[in-house]
Amino acid sequence: MFPGAIDVLPATYLDQLGTIFARFTTQDSGNFSYGVQTAAARYFVKTAGDPADTRPYLDFDGRVALLRTAAELARSLTHHTLPVLHAVIESAAGPLLVYDWRDGDLLHEPAARERFRALPTAEILAALDALYELHAALDAAGWVEGDFYDGALIYDFEERRLTVMDLDTYHRGPHRNTMCRMFGSERFMAPEQHALGAPIDTRTTAYVMARTAQVLLPEPPPAHQSVLLEATTTRFSNYQAFYEAWLTASSTTADSVASRET
Ligand SMILES: Nc1ncnc2c1ncn2[C@@H]1O[C@H](COP(=O)(O)OP(=O)(O)O)[C@@H](O)[C@H]1O
Ligand SMILES: [Mg+2]
Incomplete structure (x- = not known):
């Protein structure tokens, strides 16, 4: 057509x-x-x-x-x-x-972001699970995060559907920081994205995804909280390790989140 x-x-x-x-x-x-x-x-x-x-x-x-x-x-x-x-x-x-075309609100808009952050923890976790599952597939295909921020996220509040777009600056394969401060939104960026010559790779993707949860999820359950802390301090050695730790946190928390909110 x-x-x-x-x-x-x-x-x-x-x-x-x-x-x-x-x-x-x-x-x-x-x-x-x-x-x-x-x-x-x-x-x-x-x-x-x-x-x-x-x-x-x-x-x-x-x-x-x-x-x-x-x-x-x-x-x-x-x-x-x-x-x-x-x-x-x-x-x-x-x-x-x-x-x-995907319906929904851009989460970079302050009103939409605050509305999203006010959703029940289980619904925010479900959206983050979708974002992280996508990045597991991207990581497996060799894609490294570039310039990701909440302006790449559209959320349909009625359908509870997350859309991820504008990944145009993702990079296939590990590379090095040639810019000193790279493109990106400060709240999401990893330390290596501020350091000339530093490797930008699957570890970077893990860091930026963890920052995304810290921006969008005001009250992480304790198990998720410790994964996010590790991801942004001592760091995971690759995205897959971060993702597996996150899934483990989800499976150990699912019951307690559900019982707290129903
Ligand atoms: N598939 C889509 N369906 C509906 N709206 C979209 C879609 N992709 C992007 N948008 C909207 O269009 C805007 C511009 O698209 P984007 O890919 O971010 O372009 P740019 O490279 O100019 O930043 C986004 O901020 C978002 O609001
Ligand atoms: Mg854009």
Whole structure:
């Protein structure tokens, strides 16, 4: 149903495809994205924005490169938290990535974040379990966290469904910090993401995921609390070790959380 390439501007094509009901054009990424309603479905279509726009940190080629990474990531695994990537359409303005539209609120918005943090502990744990299961699959496929923060999370409060998006700056394989302070949101970043030359790898992913729980879960059960503490102090040697410790904490706590909240 989607062409391999178009010879008009992305917005022109999308106007023909259906109705554009949302535009995301003010992001400092330089990317332009669209919500598009067709007869069949709603889609989230991401593009690298105006090729002539050099104001963003990344120039057009750099923005296109990140979209290629995003497409590679989407094709390397499927998970219920990830919007399905239906097509990559080539154009003079770079690729159009056509994803499923996902409903919900961006957890980077303060009101949504506070609403999420006020949910019952068991519901927050269920969302974190989904996020961590996704990262176990990403880690197994060789992906290392990059620039993850709550702006990559959409939560549908009615359906209790977590969506994870904008993983464009994830990196396949371990690498080294070449920037000193890397891109990222301070509250989520690992120490090595502030140290020139430091290895950025599966340990980094474990740290950032643990920080995510510390930001989003105000009252961790004691078993989870100690896993998060270890993950952010003495550290786990890889993501899998963190994930297994988290699962063990969940299985030993599930009953007591349920009995406290019912
Ligand atoms: N699949 C999706 N469905 C619905 N909204 C989405 C989807 N993916 C992203 N969004 C929304 O679009 C915004 C911009 O997308 P994002 O991937 O973060 O682009 P950027 O690279 O410009 O930061 C996000 O902040 C989020 O609100
Ligand atoms: Mg974003």
